[in-house]
Amino acid sequence: MSEHRDEPGAEDDGRAQHAAEDDGRAQHALAGRRRFLQQAAVVAGASAAAGWAALAPEHWPLSLQDATGERGKPAPRVMSLPDGGYGLAAVAGAPDLGIARGQGADVARMLRAAVDALGGMGRFVERGDVVLIKPNVAFERAAPLGATTHPDVLTALIHLCREAGAGEVRVADNPIESPEACFARTGLRSAAVDAGARVFLPQPADFELLHTPGAALIERWPFFARPFVGVTKVIGVAPVKDHNLCAASMTTKNWYGLLGGRRNQFHQDIHGIIADLALMLKPSFVVLDGTRVLFRSGPTGGSLSDVKPGHTIVASTDSVAADAFGWNELLERADQPLPGYFGLCEQRKLGTTDYRALNVKEVQVG
Amino acid sequence: MSAEPRPVSIGRDGKVRLRMLEPNRDGTPWYARTLRITSVRVITQASFFALFVFLLWVTWFSRMGGYPVSLFLELDPLVGLATALSTHTVYRWLWRGLFVLIPTLLLGRVFCNWMCPYGAMHQFFGWLFNIRSNRDNLDKNRYRPIYQLKYYILAVMLVMAAFGSLQIGLLDPISLLVRTFTTTIMPASDLAVSSAGQALAERGMNPDLTPLLSAPGAPDGRLFDGAWFVGLMLIGLVGMNLVIPRFFCRVLCPLGALLGALSRFSLWRIDRDVTKCTDCDLCLKGCEGASDPQAALRKSECFVCFNCIDDCPEDALAFKLSPLPVADRIVGSVKAGTATLFGRKLKSRVVATEIAAPDVPRRRWLFAAVGGVLAYPFLRLSKAVNDRGFDEKAIRPPGTVAEPEFLERCIKCDQCINVCPTNVLQPSTLDQGGLEGLWTPVMDFSVGFCQLNCTLCSEVCPTGAIQKISLAKKLGLERHQEDGPVRVGxxxxxxxxxxxxxxxxxxxxxxxxxxxxxxxxxxxxxxxxxxxxxxxxxxxxxxxxxxxxxxxxxxxxxxxxxxxxxxxxAIGETRDDERTLLLKTKKNV
Structure with a gap:
């Protein structure tokens, strides 16, 4: 308080001291009052804020009130795929099923021939498209064992997409076994990366609930969502495989690898699930990799004696038709009834099993 | 009061001056202040720590490719020595421990303050959270008798190893740090990275965060049984630096004890010039090892950090090749202040300059050794580690040697657990192997499964507890058809x-x-x-x-x-004939 004191002379030293004391006391009282008011304001403000947050009705701003406990639950983020999926409008006169056959022919040429039979990649992929390719990478098996999509087919497919001007090509799958190991052992990782595609391995945060209206079993199911961000076209490419429960695993069952969550419940109604998968994802087109056929011990195989050559690659806008072709002519089980999911798909108008009734174009390569 | 010079100032002549580039008062250039041996040491420590983290980062399916991923474990001479005691052999790369042993015999415990990533971590956090006054620091860095404890730990563990129970991994700093990274730090950082990725995705961004993940493609994020305890140890041991600087290194570290026992033979040591030393004790300010540089240097405690040389205002300390013992060359009375050394007057009143051996009386070494002798049967009589009474869930990874040999080799470093692509390998809890088997690898199939064509755990094991096996051997193919596949249960x-x-x-x-x-x-x-x-x-x-x-x-x-x-x-595993199930199993012939 010394700055308030006048320069004290010797004679009025005592008076000045008194004055200074009074002054100090007054200042002290003032400061005390001010501090009291400040503290009172802080206490009142904090109580009012806490009271508001706790007691204000839920729809009021800044309210935290949760009388039922419902508000505190996490709201699941639910996504949906575009209406009509990634399918394209039918082109009048264009084939729906392209079949390329070739004994010992180059896989890239066969794939090109099959896609050309549908009208060429230009029918599906436009300049700047972001294309997602879904191969079957389910198991950690070397390519010749036939349990997964052949890496040469994937390479050729990526090249076709890039030729057609795709801005970005992505490859994604959520395998049963360790994703890294599966992508490496099958040769699909290096095939994709070398051809200039980006590989998406599933991370825990990559899944979101997908809403599929009309699905019987998986109307809401965790879906491998991250690779789909910004995607404009989707192509499935699957091998031809025997399956222990649903008899055959081809392009329609291939979409299984886009789901997460408790997939191990799917076997309780595998046909219903595959029909739901066909409903869930409508691709731009699919490729059935019939270069070799895992005709028994599926879907894992593991022995070369379970694999026979198929010499065929199919491209189709109708995955059910492609699979029916595979059942009859690649698995060579035309004498047996089609597995249950074919009928379910057909009932829901998700494709036709009578592939011969479609506009089919078959070419011989090499 | 003179104003503190600013980091950047503009002189009257308009020139910009950086304080860090100004010459010293004695006229020596700026880099004499900055490029000191202690700065080199800090850079070395940071480099070794970075190398350590890098090697753990490449310990993953898609990143391995010739890197010596278990290098630090192999460089650790305690691992080499203890497994040599327990197995009478030196596995694969464990001779690399010589790279640490030999410098120790020349320079002392340089490993502790130049190479050890765990030591660097303790030093860093001790420095970061050091709020003590200088006087307190001097006090905290004096030698205390509790620092003997590490020698007893070492003795107990080496005696047990000689009997065939390898327990060094519980406290060996490299094993401890690898385990800590594997089960706590890396999964926690992956959690943070994937949450960040999710947050970015919600804002429409889709960056590739794969390089930041320690385990990209691990299906549901990795989890580790008992991570809480390893994490608690990490926090506790790092936190102890606030109470006693370098607590772990000074009190507990068995590797430090081994190197300390060896460094009595080192040729170089810190030497105090008693004709310059004024007994101000400032050398204690940053003494990492609490090795008493202000008095008789305890060679076995000195980390060779060189802080004392930096801090000495009298330039009385130096790192010297076999300095002379001076005590019996002093002439005159120290008490009376008339003492001289080679004609120069003594300033210091403390004439002793070296204590070479660890401060452990011989009878106490004996006590510790007896402790080790007793600990062996106490642990081995536990039911779980024997062929009778083993736990049904003690399922060892493929390539693991039979349980008694396994217990001679496993250092619980958990590198196998780190590299496992499916997360099936878990640190064992007390249930599966008692204390002796704690943190050793077991498979938990509720978490993952053993990938058929994978032998990575056998690749990274530094001690051969999981022997390096080929895929053909694991699957029983080619020349292993006769043996059939490796079965783990x-x-x-x-x-x-x-x-x-x-x-x-x-x-x-x-x-x-x-x-x-x-x-x-x-x-x-x-x-x-x-x-x-x-x-x-x-x-x-x-x-x-x-x-x-x-x-x-x-x-x-x-x-x-x-x-x-x-x-x-676990029944039916092929690693031990005592644990088979069937009279006949299928061979691949």
Whole structure:
């Protein structure tokens, strides 16, 4: 308080001291009052804020009130795929099923021939498209064992997409076994990366609930969502495989690898699930990799004696038709009834099993 | 009061001056202040720490490719010595420990303050959170008798190792740090990175965060049994630096004790010039090892950090090649202040300059050794680590040697657990192996499964507890056909919980995923009329035990999650004839 004191002379030293004391006391009282008011304001403000947050009705701003406990639950983020999926409008006169056959022919040429039979990649992929390719990478098996999509087919497919001007090509799958190991052992990782595609391995945060209206079993199911961000076209490419429960695993069952969550419940109604998968994802087109056929011990195989050559690659806008072709002519089980999911798909108008009734174009390569 | 010079100033002549580039008051250039040996030391420590983290980062399926991923464990001479005691052999790369032993015999415990990543971590956090006054620092850095403890720990562990029970891994700093990174730090950082990725994705961004993840492609994020305890140890041991600087290094570290015992032979040491030293004790300010540089240097405690040389205002300390013992060359009376050394007057009143050996009386070494002798039977009599009474869930990874040999080799570093792509390998809890088996690798099929074509755990094991095996050996192919595949256990069905067996519901996920050819799971197919009248075809699974290798993918994929209807136990493992199940198993011939 010394700055308030006048320069004290010797004679009025005592008076000045008194004055200074009074002054100090007054200042002290003032400061005390001010501090009291400040503290009172802080206490009142904090109580009012806490009271508001706790007691204000839920729809009021800044309210935290949760009388039922419902508000505190996490709201699941639910996504949906575009209406009509990634399918394209039918082109009048264009084939729906392209079949390329070739004994010992180059896989890239066969794939090109099959896609050309549908009208060429230009029918599906436009300049700047972001294309997602879904191969079957389910198991950690070397390519010749036939349990997964052949890496040469994937390479050729990526090249076709890039030729057609795709801005970005992505490859994604959520395998049963360790994703890294599966992508490496099958040769699909290096095939994709070398051809200039980006590989998406599933991370825990990559899944979101997908809403599929009309699905019987998986109307809401965790879906491998991250690779789909910004995607404009989707192509499935699957091998031809025997399956222990649903008899055959081809392009329609291939979409299984886009789901997460408790997939191990799917076997309780595998046909219903595959029909739901066909409903869930409508691709731009699919490729059935019939270069070799895992005709028994599926879907894992593991022995070369379970694999026979198929010499065929199919491209189709109708995955059910492609699979029916595979059942009859690649698995060579035309004498047996089609597995249950074919009928379910057909009932829901998700494709036709009578592939011969479609506009089919078959070419011989090499 | 003179103003503190600013980091950047503009002189009257308009020139910009950086304080860090100004010459010293004595005229020496700026880099004499900055480029000191202690700065070199800090850079070296940071580099070794970065190398350590890098090697753990590449310890992953898609990143391995010739890197010596277990280098630090192999450089650790305690690992080499203790396994040599327990197995009478030196496995694969463990001779690399010589790279640390030899410098120790020349320079002292340089490893502790130049190379050890765990030491660097303790020093860093001790420095970061040091709020003590200088006077307190001097006090905290004086030698204390409790620092003997590490020598007793070392003695107990080496004696136990000689009996065949390797327990150094509990406290060996490299094993401890690898384990800590594997089970706590890296999974926690992955959690943070994937949350950040999710947050970015919600804002429409889609960056590739793979390089930041320690385990990209690990299916559901990795989890580790008992991570809480390893994490608690990390926090506790780092936190102790606030109480006693370098607590772990000074008090507990068995590797430090080994190097300390050896450094009595080192040729170089810190030497105090008693004709310059004024006994101001400022050398204690940053003394990492608490090695008493202000008095008789305790060679076995000195980390060779060189802080004392930096801090000495009298330039009395230097790192010298076999300095002369001066005590008996002093002439005159120290008390009376008339003492001289080679004609120069003594300033210091403390004439002793060296204590070479650790401060452990011989009888106490004996006590510790007896402790080790007793600890061996105490641990080994636990039921779990023996062939009788082993735990059904002590399922060891493929390539593991028989349990007694395993216990001679495993240092619980958990590198195998780090590299495992499916997260099936877990640090054992007390249940599966008692204290002796704590943190050793066991497979938990509720978390993952053993990937058929994978032998990574056997690749990274530094001590051969999991011997390096080829894929052909694991699968029983080529020249291993006669032996058949490596089996780690056998799967069993619990029909009471199995959907087709007891709940009229189709399933057989187990059969689908069984990776062996032909499949070890078959089915009895039957069409039944369900309770509601519907006809259902059930494929009821059964085991073909001579085909099962115990990989556990059936248990992992079984929809009966909490207590799977098909489950693997350790019986039937091929690593020990005492633990087989069948009289005849299928060979691949």
């Amino acid at each position: 056998t799967a069993f069905f619990n029909r009471g919980r199995c959907l087709p067996w007891s709940m009229e519901t189709p399933c057989v996920v187990c059969e689908e995923v069984c990776p062996v050819t032909p499949k070890a799971i078959g089915t009895y197919d039957e069409t039944i009329t369900r309770w509601d009248g519907e006809k259902v075809t059930l494929n009821r699974p059964y085991m073909r035990p001579e085909l099962c290798i115990g990989c556990g993918i059936c248990e992992h994929e079984c929809p009966v999650l909490d207590d799977a209807a098909v489950y693997v136990t």
